[in-house]
Amino acid sequence: MQTPLPSLAELTESAHVVSLPMRVKFRGVTERETLILRGPAGWAEFGPFPEYDDGEASRWLSAAVEAGWQGFPQPLRNSVPVNATVPAVDAGRVPEVLSGFDGIPAVKVKVAEPGQELADDIARVRAVREVLPEAAVRVDANGGWSVEEALEALPALAEFGLEYAEQPVMTIDGLAQVRAELRRRGVPVLIAADESVRKETDPLLVSRSGAADLIVVKVAPLGGVRRALDIVASAGLPAVVSSALDSSVGIRAGVALAAALPELPYACGLGTVSLMNGDVTEDSLKPAGGAIEVRDVSVKPELLERYAASAERVDWWLERLARVHKVLSSSNTV
Incomplete structure (x- = not known):
C-alpha cells in the first residue's frame, strides 16, 4: 500500500534537527546532523548527507514517511x-x-x-x-x-x-x-x-x-x-x-x-x-x-533539546526538507 505524502506543514510541525557527537570521526564528520520527525505511526528520521542532491534525498524522505506515517511490516524474527x-x-x-x-x-x-x-x-x-x-x-x-x-x-x-x-x-x-x-x-x-x-x-x-x-x-x-x-x-x-x-x-x-x-x-x-x-x-x-x-524507540524531548542544532543549521535543514518535499510531491510517489 502506498503511503500518502503528508503536507510540508505537517512534516515541519514535528521536525527536530539534531547534531549528535561522534566517538570517532566517520565519513569525515565528528558531528552527525539529522532531522527527526514524528508521525501517527511513530518516530522517523530524515538524514541524507549534505552532499546528496534533492533527487537522491527524496528517497530518504520516502523512507521517513513510511516509518512515521505507515509503520513497518510484521517481523519474522525477534x-x-x-x-x-x-x-x-x-x-x-x-x-x-x-x-x-x-x-x-x-x-x-x-x-x-x-x-x-x-x-x-x-x-x-x-x-x-x-x-x-x-x-x-x-x-x-x-x-x-x-x-x-x-x-x-x-x-x-x-x-x-x-x-x-x-x-x-x-x-x-x-x-x-x-x-x-x-x-x-x-x-x-x-x-x-x-x-x-x-x-x-x-x-x-x-x-x-x-x-x-x-x-x-x-x-x-x-x-x-x-x-x-x-x-x-x-x-x-x-x-x-x-x-x-x-x-x-x-x-x-x-x-x-x-x-x-x-x-x-x-x-x-x-x-x-x-x-x-x-x-x-x-x-x-x-x-x-x-x-x-526488534523493538520501538522512545525519543526523549530533553535529548532533542540537548543535541539541537544551531538556528542556522535548523534553517538549512528545513529549507532542504521543503525542496525535497516538492520533488517527492511532483513525482507522485512515496
Whole structure:
C-alpha cells in the first residue's frame, strides 16, 4: 500500500534537527546532523548527507514517511545479528573502537581511505583479527580503489580470512572485473555491492551483470523498508542490511528491514550508534550479545533539546526538507 505524502506543514510541525557527537570521526564528520520527525505511526528520521542532491534525498524522505506515517511490516524474527564497524583509524585505536561493541559476531573495517596506504589497511585489519580472532571480518572500500588497486589489496587482505569485500571499486563494470579476476586467481573473497545498488537508477543492474555475490541494502537510500524488500527479492542475491550513520530512530528502520527478510545469512551493519556519544533516546538501539532486539524507540524531548542544532543549521535543514518535499510531491510517489 502506498503511503500518502503528508503536507510540508505537517512534516515541519514535528521536525527536530539534531547534531549528535561522534566517538570517532566517520565519513569525515565528528558531528552527525539529522532531522527527526514524528508521525501517527511513530518516530522517523530524515538524514541524507549534505552532499546528496534533492533527487537522491527524496528517497530518504520516502523512507521517513513510511516509518512515521505507515509503520513497518510484521517481523519474522525477534532480534537481528549485528557487526561492529571500525572506521579508518590508526591500527592502535582498534581496541578502543571495538570496546564500544558487545559480543559481536562480525566486524566491518573501513579501507581505501583517501590519504592512507594499503599498509594502513593491512595493519587495521590485522589489529581487528588480533582482538577478535574468531569474528567474521569484512572490509568496505566505498568504491575507493581502482580495479588495479583492488586486485593488489584484496589478495593481501585475504590472508585474514575475509568474509567479503564491500564495494571495492565504484562502477558495476569494475566490480565484475574484480570479481572475475579474483575467481581466476583462486582468491576466496566474495564481492558485495553497496553504492552500486543504492546509487544506481536501476538497483537490480548489479545482480543482472553478475558483478556481486551479495548486496548491501540500506532503508533510507532505497526509499523504505518495503521497497528494499522488493529489491532483495528481485535481485535473487543474499543481502546484508546496513545503516547510514543514523540515530536510533533510523536504526529502527534498518532493524525492521532485517527482521522482515525471509533469509538473513549475514550479520547486519546496524551497530553504528555505538560510534556516537549522543542519541535522541535514553535506550539506544545498540547491540547486546552481538544482536539488536526488534523493538520501538522512545525519543526523549530533553535529548532533542540537548543535541539541537544551531538556528542556522535548523534553517538549512528545513529549507532542504521543503525542496525535497516538492520533488517527492511532483513525482507522485512515496
